[in-house]
Amino acid sequence: MSREHKPLQLYRTPLWREWEAVKVGQDGETITDKYPLSNVRGMLTKELTAAEPTAAAEHAIRDTFEDLAGVSKETLSDALRTAIAEAVKAVTPGV
Numbered sequence: 486m487s488r489e490h491k492p493l494q495l496y497r498t499p500l501w502r503e504w505e506a507v508k509v510g511q512d513g514e515t516i517t518d519k520y521p522l523s524n525v526r527g528m529l530t531k532e533l534t535a536a537e538p539t540a541a542a543e544h545a546i547r548d549t550f551e552d553l554a555g556v557s558k559e560t561l562s563d564a565l566r567t568a569i570a571e572a573v574k575a576v577t578p579g580v
Contacts, residue, residue: 493506493507493508493520494507494509495507506522507519526577530569533569534569539562539569540562543558546561
């Protein structure tokens with residue numbers, strides 16, 4: 486049997502820069518409980534480099550930059566996946 490709980494907030498510790506799910510107290514600021522998260526980098530990379538988000542980003546880029554008309558879909562998709570993966574690595578150090 487499962488129970489529904491109050492929502493948790495995503496938090497990144499300032500010192501260790503690790504991601505956690507946290508429960509916040511009544512004052513809206515004090516963290517009362519911490520839940521370490523694992524596999525943040527893997528899940529973010531998987532979700533953000535999937536076909537649908539990559540296609541949406543490619544479409545937005547082509548609409549914004551007219552000089553990319555000659556760039557193939559595969560080249561642009563590969564570049565987007567690489568850029569997204571590097572961005573995820575930047576915000577998930579040491580994971």
